[in-house]
Amino acid sequence: MACNRALGDQGGANARLLDIDQVVPSLNVEVTSDDGKTKSKAPNLEFSAWYAKDQQVFSYLLSSLPREMAIQVATCHTAAELWNTVQGMLASHTRARTVNVRIALANLQEGNSNITEYAGKIRFLCDELVASGKKVDEEDVVSHILAGLDEEFDPVVSAMCSRVEPVTVPELYWQLLSFETRMNLRGGSSQSYANAASRGRSNKHNNSSNGGGGGDRGRNFPRQGGGGSGGDRGRNFPRQGGGGGGGDRGRGNFNK
The missing domain is CATH 1.20.120 (Four Helix Bundle (Hemerythrin (Met), subunit A))
Known part of the structure; x- marks a missing residue:
């Protein structure tokens, strides 16, 4: 991990630098004079050593972050504060990502x-x-x-x-x-089967319509065609033709 590389060979021992609950050495210590009558404050060498390591880790972590995230943690002062802030941001991002992935799976x-x-x-x-x-x-x-x-x-x-x-x-x-x-x-x-079935029903309907029209025309032939008219004229021949008149004249001649 990045933090282990930043902590160097003693990463395991120095991992306490990322613990927010670590005990930080005091900045100053009290120093008693040689005669024991006065006390003064002096820089704490333990704090100086701790701060040097902490800032080394802090700088490495800060430089490893994306710019957008680094801006949000720039106000942190210690490596532990920065590390825990980043963890919180990543946890929030992970939760949001998890929710989005679950929604994507559901849909x-x-x-x-x-x-x-x-x-x-x-x-x-x-x-x-x-x-x-x-x-x-x-x-x-x-x-x-x-x-x-x-x-x-x-x-x-x-x-x-x-x-x-x-x-x-x-x-x-x-x-x-x-x-x-x-x-x-x-x-x-x-879907292809459904389209084929739809085309089949459409063709069947069209064929049925064409067949019905032909049947009507076939049935109309006797009513409108020449055969019907010829039949009428044939039935009228005995009533109007010369054969009828000849029959009447013949019967008149025999009687005479």
């Missing part, structure tokens, strides 16, 4: 990502939680992966949830990858 969806990309995102966020000191077991990773899958993976989700024995992350990953590969070989996702 992460597969979307347009393939299984490899989606599982990689889940693993990255879980590793972020582990790095912040939070425990993430394998069941948590499995739950996060299953929660964000699209509807097309519902068969795999149901199969994994109905199992009695625990599901490992590698096993789940290969199951999802295999299912995704099969869907791609069969022509795409469930």
Whole structure:
């Protein structure tokens, strides 16, 4: 760690410099005169030695911090004060980061990502939680992966949830990858199947409409075509033709 490098070879022994509860030597000590009648204050050599080491560590820590953080701790006076202030800032940042990662995990969806990309995102966020000191077991990773899958993976989700024995992350990953590969070989996702079904229903409706129109025209042929008119004219021949008149004239001639 940076503090150990700053403390040098005696880092373990000098780690007390970072303890906020350490006993700091007094700045001055009382010195009694030789005759024992007067007392005066003199610089404490122990404090001078302690202060020299403390400022060495303080300077190293301050120079190791980012500028934004160094500005906030510049008013500290000792290495212990600086160190504990930085720890508090980092703890606050870690808590905020942990909350953000948990929110990201809760809202992460597969979307347009393939299984490899989606599982990689889940693993990255879980590793972020582990790095912040939070425990993430394998069941948590499995739950996060299953929660964000699209509807097309519902068969795999149901199969994994109905199992009695625990599901490992590698096993789940290969199951999802295999299912995704099969869907791609069969022509795409469930959305593609839905589009194909929609096109099929549309074509069926159009064919039905065209067939109905042809039937109407077929049924109209006898009512409007030449065959119907010819039939009418044929029935009128006996009433209007010469054969009828000839019959009348013939009967008149026989009677005469």
